[in-house]
């Protein structure tokens with residue numbers, strides 16, 4: 001358990017190394033606000049981590065084509081601190097509600113592209129598929145391709161991001177506002193989280 005916590009902490013530190021970049025982006029944001037930015041310009045402030053259209057590089061989550069309502073709510077929850085984060089709390093602080101809506105609309109209108117992922121483990125994929133079918137498929141339908149206002153797409157998301165998020169739920173670092181995710185993963189074992197991350201990452 002202790003080993004797990006320190007591993008998650010290490011990942012968090014790893015992501016936290018990007019803080020200087022956020023500060024630079026923060027400055028860019030301020031000037032952008034005065035210039036009455038287009039949706040597209042707002043989207044560019046996210047490009048360093050999520051790509052110009054939301055096709056992020058590993059381990060940043062892919063956000064292209066996620067549902068607009070989900071994006072709006074998620075960004076608001078980062079800003080208010082309701083959803084814990086290493087980086088996004090700071091990033092979103094620079095935006096008002098209208099700008100958050102514009103960002104959500106921009107990324108929601110992009111097309112999801114599942115990247116090719118290295119070194120997925122075929123045994124883990126099989127094991128993950130089984131756990132998914134038994135415990136996750138009622139909400140994450142169609143092998144994780146399904147999405148709606150509440151539920152984000154999982155199929156084709158970066159494996160490392162999925163693993164980090166599942167660990168956050170598992171360690172109860174990410175409890176509110178989505179208690180049922182904590183309940184869903186609380187019965188699982190450490191390797192189940194890896195298996196699930198491999199499974200969803202293997203989907204297109």
Ligand code: HEC
Nearest residue numbers: 015018021022045046049061063074085086087088091103
């Ligand atoms: C410095 C890197 C960085 C920048 C810049 C950045 N993000 Fe993020 N983003 C992350 C990380 C890392 C996460 C995972 C949550 C966390 O730990 O902060 C994340 C998570 C997200 C999520 C949640 C995805 C999901 O599947 O639930 C959304 C939505 C998002 N970012 C949108 C944006 C938008 C919009 C911008 C531009 C205003 C932006 N991000 C700028 C790194 C970044």
Ligand code: HEC
Nearest residue numbers: 061135136139150151152162165166178180181184185196
């Ligand atoms: C009762 C419905 C429900 C069940 C069952 C469920 N989930 Fe979820 N899941 C959700 C919702 C809703 C969200 C969005 C929560 C949020 O915004 O934090 C989510 C979010 C996630 C995320 C984070 C995605 C991201 O981009 O940040 C992962 C990973 C995930 N679920 C995996 C699973 C796994 C694995 C299982 C089974 C062990 C499972 N879920 C069971 C509803 C469910």
